[in-house]
Amino acid sequence: MTRIDDVARLAGVSTATVSRALRGLPTVSPGTRRRVLAAAEQLDYAVSPSASRLAGGRTGTVAVVVPRITRWFFATVVEAVEDFLHQSGYDLLLHNLGGREQIRQRVLRTANLQKRVDAVILVATPLHAADLTALAALDLPGVTISSGTGVPGWPCVRIDDVAAARTATRHLLDLGHRRIAHISGDPDDELAYTTHVDRRRGYQAALRAAGIRPDPSLDVESQFTVDGGNRAATELLARGEPPTAIVAACDEMAMGAMTALRDAGLRVPQDVSVVGIDDHDLAGALGLSTVAQPAAEQGRLAARMLLDPLGARTLDSVAVRPRAPVAGPDTANPPVILPTRLVVRESTAPPRAH
Amino acid sequence: MTRIDDVARLAGVSTATVSRALRGLPTVSPGTRRRVLAAAEQLDYAVSPSASRLAGGRTGTVAVVVPRITRWFFATVVEAVEDFLHQSGYDLLLHNLGGREQIRQRVLRTANLQKRVDAVILVATPLHAADLTALAALDLPGVTISSGTGVPGWPCVRIDDVAAARTATRHLLDLGHRRIAHISGDPDDELAYTTHVDRRRGYQAALRAAGIRPDPSLDVESQFTVDGGNRAATELLARGEPPTAIVAACDEMAMGAMTALRDAGLRVPQDVSVVGIDDHDLAGALGLSTVAQPAAEQGRLAARMLLDPLGARTLDSVAVRPRAPVAGPDTANPPVILPTRLVVRESTAPPRAH
DNA sequence: CTGAAAGCGCTTACAG
DNA sequence: CTGAAAGCGCTTACAG
Incomplete structure (x- = not known):
């Protein structure tokens, strides 16, 4: 393995100069820089991140915590975040909670973040008081995405969950539905998310x-998955007279519900309308009406808000940007709310005449 | 930030002993170990990974490269791999190619892996001769999953793609279909995958x-996505008399094709049967017949085969296991083939009588 | 079983 | 614009 002093020797300069030249610091003359880059290339030199991190005190790494990478929203957010981080020269350390509270604690409270990353992105991760204390003690910059509880001092990017569910429900009301059910997250879930609480609030407000x-009998709790939606709809049907429409708290639940309805011999939308929230990749394929939320954009924006003040390197030059205030007029805590929009497909229609 | 010498001072031992005790090395007396652990806990000490890596020469990190984290198969593999890695005390460095050849080269050929990880997991990543040279130069252990080209010396976990497509096609033949179309990956794709080549071979063999x-006119190339499947099926219908059945090279394509058929006024399976490969989360919701492949198991197995010889720490003890040969009787290169199985749902049926 | 000391490969004041 | 030197915080032979 070639080290920095091999490059220094070949270029005829000190290791300090090699370090500066390779990182694009401005205090290197063009000729010297050229010689250093040529030597580095010739020797196929790559800096040792461990050494660089130890000496520099920065890890060049961002931790990204998601509840379940297999769900559409989280995978889409991670893809956008990953792209932005790598373009900015940062590594992405992935933590997938897999719905387990034990893992959430392991990630948030122990040494898994300490000294290991420069910043944290928490996606829809439940935060208790003890977690906030632990995060504050970490003293790291961070961003939350789609988070119920914000972290003091961290920007937050999200949609308005209450409004999204209100829009979905109003769509059904506008079509003439009155008997509208709601299927949403499970309070017995190991991880205490707030998303479904907000979405329920929007449903009820509408x-x-x-x-x-x-009507409580038209409100069933289950998991935020295809299976969860299937079970919720099945339970709903078991309770008696079916609703004429269902608001599902996410598209995956809506898709599961559509299957359950079909299996019960009910047609969508002729017998029961179904609307979701997300605009999942497959919503189009299933003809699912939904309230679209910009998942990739939330990821991209959060990454940008996080990295801008860290002075990220850009893709082609390694010039260090001056520390700039976070983008947008308001650098403080109020969450950045991204817009949602109703997408009407074939899963919703007026109720049949009585 | 507390450092190792703070702990050493409090415990009344040397830093070397702290280091040994904390890592669970056997050469520490129980009493000493107890005092060290107590001191570390009291001071809320966390080792500095940068320092540890620089001194120890190991990064404790595994790079995972996937084509698109947003696709079902890759997200599922990553979830399984992540779980295994973190349980073993390793960090996961995620690289998502996003379908871009430029990124593939950045990840594989430059310094992105060098000195940065202890091992590599490549999932369905195309590898050219130059990449194999670069990987060999890296001199790192690794595993490939679902890979066309193997890396010499690396285990490979996969399914038999030819057999999977053959099974799907034979299912349609058994139902009585003769005019069977195939929709699969795009040779003009930036990334030259082999998966679709193998699956086409299986289709043709059956x-x-x-x-x-x-019949070449019944074989349409597109992308491995819902949209790709939609476009492929649309193209297929534009070519003239529709087939009575379609084999899609993956479930996402099958789902897109089902939409296109429906949009064209054709019913599935009455007019056209559709079968996929994967057993995607949503295959059940859509009633899609498919050839199921064990995605999570491929990830888990690959992670195990990779970490076992590295001497991974276990979850609760930090004891270092002795280096053991790779699990299984054959430690050499022949890929480990996991079984697939036909899952018949509602998207396939006998063709209508002529 | 334990410790003193060297060394891992960089970056960063500091001085010029 | 450049260099000599200290130091980042650990781990690892080596010696005992």
């Missing part, structure tokens, strides 16, 4: 605004 | 075994 009292 | 000559 009903009330239309003069309808929410 | 046809030939049934005495049918493959």
Whole structure:
């Protein structure tokens, strides 16, 4: 393995100069820089990240924590974040909670982040008081995406979950539905997400605004998965007279519900309308009406808000940018809310005439 | 930040002993170990990975390279790999190619792996001769998953793609279909995958075994995505008399094809049967018949085969295991082939009587 | 079983 | 613009 002093020797300069030239620091003359780069290339030199990190005190790594990488929203966010991080010269350390509270604690409270990363991106990760204390003690910059509890001092990028569910529900009300069910997240879930709480609130608010009292028997809790949606809809049907429409808290649940309805001999949308939230890759294939949220854009924006103040390297030059305030007029804590929009497909229609 | 000498001072031992005790090396007396652990806990000490890596010469990190984290198969593999790696005390460095050849080269050929990881897991990543040279020069252990080209000296975990496609096609033949189309990957894709080549081979082999000559006009190339499947099926219909059945090279393509058929006024399976390969999360919701492949198991097995010889720490103890030969009777290059199995749902049926 | 000391390969004030 | 030297915080022979 070639080391920095091999390059220094070949280029006829000190290791300090090699270090500066390779990192694109401005205090190197063009001729020297050229010689150093040529020597490095000739020797096929790559800096040792461990040494560089130890000496420099920065890890060049960002931890990304997601509940389940296999779910559409999280995979899409991670893809966007990964792209931005690598373009900026950062490594991505992935933590997948897999729905397990034990893992959440391992990631958040122990030494898994300490001294290991320069910054943290938490995607829809439940945070208790003890976690906030631990994160504050870490004293790292970070961003949350789609998070219920914000972290003091960290920007937050998200959609308005209440509004998204309200839009979905209103769509059904506008079509003439009155008997509208809701399927959403599980309070018994190991991880205490807030997303489904907000979405339930939006569902209920829309009903009330239309003069309808929410009926608890039309509100079923399950998991945020295809299977969860299937089970929730099955349970709903087992409770008696079916609703004429269902608001699912996410597209995956909506898809599961559509299967359950079909299996029960009900047609979508003729017998029951179904609307989701997300605009999953497959929503089009299934003809699912939904409230679209910009997943990749949330990831991209969060990465940018995180890295801008860290002075990220750009792709082609390694010039260090001056520390700039976070993009946008307001650098403080109020979350950046990205817009959602109703996408009407074939899974929703007016209820049949009584 | 507390350092190792803070712990050493409090425990009344040398830093060498702290280092040994914390890593669970056997050469520490129980009493000493206890005092060190207590001191470390009291000071909330976490080792500095940078320093540890520089001094120890190991990074404790594994790079995982996937073509697209947003695709079902890759997300599922990554989830399984992540779990195994973290349980073994390794960090996961994620590289998502995003379908771009430029990124593939950046990841494989430059210094992105050099000195940065202890091992590499390549998932369905195309490898050219120059890449193999670069990987050999890296001199790192690794595993490939679902890979066309193997890396000399690296184990490979995969399914038999030819057999999977043959099974899918034979299922349609058994139902009585003769006019069977195939939609698969794009040779103009930036990344030159071999998966679709193998699957096409299986499709053609099954046809030939049934005495049918493959008809090029029934074989459409597109991308391994929902959209790609949609476009491929649309193209297929534009070419004239529709087939009575379609073999899609992956479930996502099959799902896109089902949409296109429906949009064209054709019913699945009454007018056209569709079978995929994968057993995607949503295959059940869509009633898609498919040839299931064990995605998570491929990830888990690959991670195990990689880490076993590295002497991974176990979850609860940090004891270093002795270096053991790779699990299984054969430690050499022949790929480990995991079984696939036909799952019949509602998207396939006998062709209508002529 | 334990410790003193060297060394891992860089970056960063500091001085010029 | 450049270099000599200290130091980042560990681990690892080596010696005992």
